[in-house]
Amino acid sequence: MTQRKYRVGIIGLSGITSGVPLPAGPRAAWQGRKVGLPFDREIIISHAACVALMPNAEVVGYCDLSADLRDKFKESWGSTWPEATGYDDYKKMLAEADLDILTVGTGDNVHARMVVDGANAGVKAVFCEKPLAVSMEDANEMIKTCGDKNVPLSVGHTRAWDPLYHKIRDMIRDGEIGPLASIVAIQGGARAMLFRNGTHILHGVTFFADADPTHVSGVLEEGFDDWTEYKGDGGKKPENDPAVSGLIMFENGVRALYECNKKTINGSTLHLQGSKGEIVFGLDQGYATLRTENDGGDDVTQIIKPLGIVGSYQSMGYVAAYEELISLIEAGGTGESVGSGREARRVVQVMNGFLKSHQAGSSLVEVPQ
Numbered sequence: 001m002t003q004r005k006y007r008v009g010i011i012g013l014s015g016i017t018s019g020v021p022l023p024a025g026p027r028a029a030w031q032g033r034k035v036g037l038p039f040d041r042e043i044i045i046s047h048a049a050c051v052a053l054m055p056n057a058e059v060v061g062y063c064d065l066s067a068d069l070r071d072k073f074k075e076s077w078g079s080t081w082p083e084a085t086g087y088d089d090y091k092k093m094l095a096e097a098d099l100d101i102l103t104v105g106t107g108d109n110v111h112a113r114m115v116v117d118g119a120n121a122g123v124k125a126v127f128c129e130k131p132l133a134v135s136m137e138d139a140n141e142m143i144k145t146c147g148d149k150n151v152p153l154s155v156g157h158t159r160a161w162d163p164l165y166h167k168i169r170d171m172i173r174d175g176e177i178g179p180l181a182s183i184v185a186i187q188g189g190a191r192a193m194l195f196r197n198g199t200h201i202l203h204g205v206t207f208f209a210d211a212d213p214t215h216v217s218g219v220l221e222e223g224f225d226d227w228t229e230y231k232g233d234g235g236k237k238p239e240n241d242p243a244v245s246g247l248i249m250f251e252n253g254v255r256a257l258y259e260c261n262k263k264t265i266n267g268s269t270l271h272l273q274g275s276k277g278e279i280v281f282g283l284d285q286g287y288a289t290l291r292t293e294n295d296g297g298d299d300v301t302q303i304i305k306p307l308g309i310v311g312s313y314q315s316m317g318y319v320a321a322y323e324e325l326i327s328l329i330e331a332g333g334t335g336e337s338v339g340s341g342r343e344a345r346r347v348v349q350v351m352n353g354f355l356k357s358h359q360a361g362s363s364l365v366e367v368p369q
Contacts, residue, residue, distance in 0.1 A: 009061035013069040017105035019046035050318035061097035094121040107234020112138035131199040132344035134230035150333035153341040157203040158317025160339035178275030183256035189266030193241035211252040218246035218354030
């Protein structure tokens, strides 16, 4: 019996959606070091590359305004999916390609209309790159439309499908560090941008806080005093997306400090503290450190490693996300992704709350709804 192949269409042919696997070499070695892989291993880093690994999925349509990017996609993936069609109009792809899964990988500021149009056109699931949206209005519309149409919505916070993340959250829920009280999130590097890349570490903050945010206070970097709302370019240039220092308060009492600074060394770190211990890890480190005390009051340090598959967090995340979406489709569109729009909405609340606070003199404000 022939296995059904779920039909995938991609809008926005960036490297993260359509890049080919990285061959063994310096770049692959750098990616490998981040997650503890052999340096000579090929690294998978794109949606297309992950779909190509799946026996039950195929790309049947791809869309971008750029003819050069469409030609590059065909050159890269034409032998894998020779019948896939390129489009310069995503609405035409939605009308003609009979998609099961729509992947939206365009600029941050134009996700909403494509997700909404896809759900209304009858796609069975949507995978939207992060952040979900740049405004609460857009985020709410995306979630409502997909919910009304029974279209599962996943968002590309890829660590939502990382075994290490789930192991750490299970440890917190089981009380291994006592009630979680404090989170410190630090993000550095030239692309430490609130909306473009801050979304990843802020997702980590909300994931481990395990509750809705209620209030924030934020200070944007110099030069962004006119940002009453998102005014960026869809994530292209760091100078068009602010770094932020902020406080986040959650309804369960957890408090988080977020430091996003373009003038510091590249990397992202989370520090989770409870009354009995703390967990510290880098987002691309592949393991975490747990520190507790024994009965004598001495420090006890343990290394936490994930269970399950070993691989680039992105390939693990994307493959797992597509597999999950297919399972949700087969369940009739019921159920929710671990990387759901509802979870991603919390990040959008925090980001826009920072803008609201900055305009109010960095005072403590309620997050927007």
